[in-house]
Amino acid sequence: MSSTNKTISEKTAELTKMVQWFDGDEFTLEAALDKYKAAEKLAAEIEHDLSSLKNDVQIIKQKFDSDK
Amino acid sequence: MEKPLSQPIFSVSDFIAVFNQTLEYAYPSVEIEGEVASFKVNQGKFVFFDIKDKNGSVGCFMTVWQMRVPIEDGMKIIVSAVPKLTQWGKFSLTIKSLRPSGEGALKKSFELLKAKLDSEGLFALERKRQLPRIPEHVAVISSTQAAGYADFIKILGDRWGGIRVDVAHVQVQGESAPDQIIRAINYFNQQEQLPEVIVIIRGGGSADDLSTFNDEPLVRSIAASRIPTLVGVGHEIDESLADLVADVRAATPSNAAQILVPDRNEIIRSVRVQVGSLLPRILQLIDQQKQSVRDNLNTAFDAIERSINDQVVRLSTLRSVLAQLDPTVVLNRGYALIRGLTKVGAMVEIETNKVILEAEVKNVINK
Numbered sequence: 462m463s464s465t466n467k468t469i470s471e472k473t474a475e476l477t478k479m480v481q482w483f484d485g486d487e488f489t490l491e492a493a494l495d496k497y498k499a500a501e502k503l504a505a506e507i508e509h510d511l512s513s514l515k516n517d518v519q520i521i522k523q524k525f526d527s528d529k
Numbered sequence: 530m531e532k533p534l535s536q537p538i539f540s541v542s543d544f545i546a547v548f549n550q551t552l553e554y555a556y557p558s559v560e561i562e563g564e565v566a567s568f569k570v571n572q573g574k575f576v577f578f579d580i581k582d583k584n585g586s587v588g589c590f591m592t593v594w595q596m597r598v599p600i601e602d603g604m605k606i607i608v609s610a611v612p613k614l615t616q617w618g619k620f621s622l623t624i625k626s627l628r629p630s631g632e633g634a635l636k637k638s639f640e641l642l643k644a645k646l647d648s649e650g651l652f653a654l655e656r657k658r659q660l661p662r663i664p665e666h667v668a669v670i671s672s673t674q675a676a677g678y679a680d681f682i683k684i685l686g687d688r689w690g691g692i693r694v695d696v697a698h699v700q701v702q703g704e705s706a707p708d709q710i711i712r713a714i715n716y717f718n719q720q721e722q723l724p725e726v727i728v729i730i731r732g733g734g735s736a737d738d739l740s741t742f743n744d745e746p747l748v749r750s751i752a753a754s755r756i757p758t759l760v761g762v763g764h765e766i767d768e769s770l771a772d773l774v775a776d777v778r779a780a781t782p783s784n785a786a787q788i789l790v791p792d793r794n795e796i797i798r799s800v801r802v803q804v805g806s807l808l809p810r811i812l813q814l815i816d817q818q819k820q821s822v823r824d825n826l827n828t829a830f831d832a833i834e835r836s837i838n839d840q841v842v843r844l845s846t847l848r849s850v851l852a853q854l855d856p857t858v859v860l861n862r863g864y865a866l867i868r869g870l871t872k873v874g875a876m877v878e879i880e881t882n883k884v885i886l887e888a889e890v891k892n893v894i895n896k
Binding site: 470483490493494497500501504507512514515518519521523526 | 663673682685686689690691692693694695696697698699700705709710712713716793796797800801803804806807808810811814815818
């Protein structure tokens with residue numbers, strides 16, 4: 462996970478919001494390039510986070526072959 | 530005559546006890562295959578039936594709680610039992626467990642239990658709960674030696690990460706399998722920190738192997754789980770009652786992993802597409818702005834050009850009008866211009882397009 466401590470879901474939601482900005486009323490060409498650079502950086506972070514995550518598989522010690 | 534060896538004289542009860550002891554020593558447990566006949570349940574608790582073949586028949590006894598699969602007359606079953614002589618001297622088998630034998634009996638038993646549980650609403654769609662979109666804590670019940678388990682873990686790891694996966698290793702076939710799975714379900718349901726989903730998986734197998742997942746107590750245990758359940762047993766064509774009662778059914782263990790988590794590679798692709806589409810969009814907007822400026826300039830240029838043309842046309846019209854007012858044009862049409870006083874004896878100048886004459890006024894007549 463990246464240093465920002467946001468979850469992948471939060472980052473994905475943030476990216477979606479950034480992309481939606483380009484279709485919204487607040488869009489200005491002057492701000493577009495900065496927004497684009499920020500979106501590109503966030504996308505790279507998400508990709509890094511997704512690629513580096515591993516599952517933690519634990520076989521539990523409890524036995525189930527009897528009621529005890 | 531030789532005195533015969535003294536033989537013990539039993540009371541009837543003692544004889545029955547000794548006989549049963551001998552039986553227990555010789556046959557602590559037997560498995561017998563046969564056909565069910567005269568099946569009946571007394572007082573809703575006690576089950577009696579005969580198990581028979583072409584040449585013999587033996588009475589059987591068990592309680593309804595021991596009967597994990599429904600049976601009926603004519604079904605072929607295998608019983609695990611203890612032979613016993615009852616206090617009334619009747620030989621019978623005390624059944625420890627039974628299972629349908631052969632494809633026909635398995636199918637029949639499956640259909641009977643399916644109808645029963647369906648009538649209780651255990652398979653109703655409104656009972657189904659949704660699984661979390663991306664779980665962070667998952668419980669898996671399976672045999673860790675099974676190929677299906679390995680497939681599930683591999684595909685889960687390929688598709689997503691960061692999940693805590695607690696695995697309960699259990700038998701997934703055989704007589705003890707249903708109880709082991711039930712204990713594992715109960716174990717997870719009793720945890721302080723509940724997993725978000727219980728995944729029960731097992732790879733393909735024979736109908737007999739998969740019959741574990743048609744066990745009535747197991748099916749009821751899945752239905753009663755506080756934690757949503759995902760069941761992936763056998764191959765796509767296999768249908769078990771555990772599948773039907775689960776909140777979500779997966780066709781195979783691999784499919785269970787696909788259902789449980791999204792594919793990170795698809796998300797990465799989607800993120801790339803989302804961001805990748807932005808730059809062309811910005812460039813397109815810049816082009817649109819440029820075009821808009823060009824269009825505005827063209828419009829302004831057209832307006833100026835139109836204005837100039839209007840002025841040119843107007844000037845031309847004025848020139849034509851002016852030309853009409855030019856006296857030489859009148860002279861050219863044959864008229865003459867006379868300058869001087871209009872009184873008798875005055876000298877006047879007469880100008881034509883070719884000559885200028887001087888003349889004297891001889892007479893003036895008013896019109």
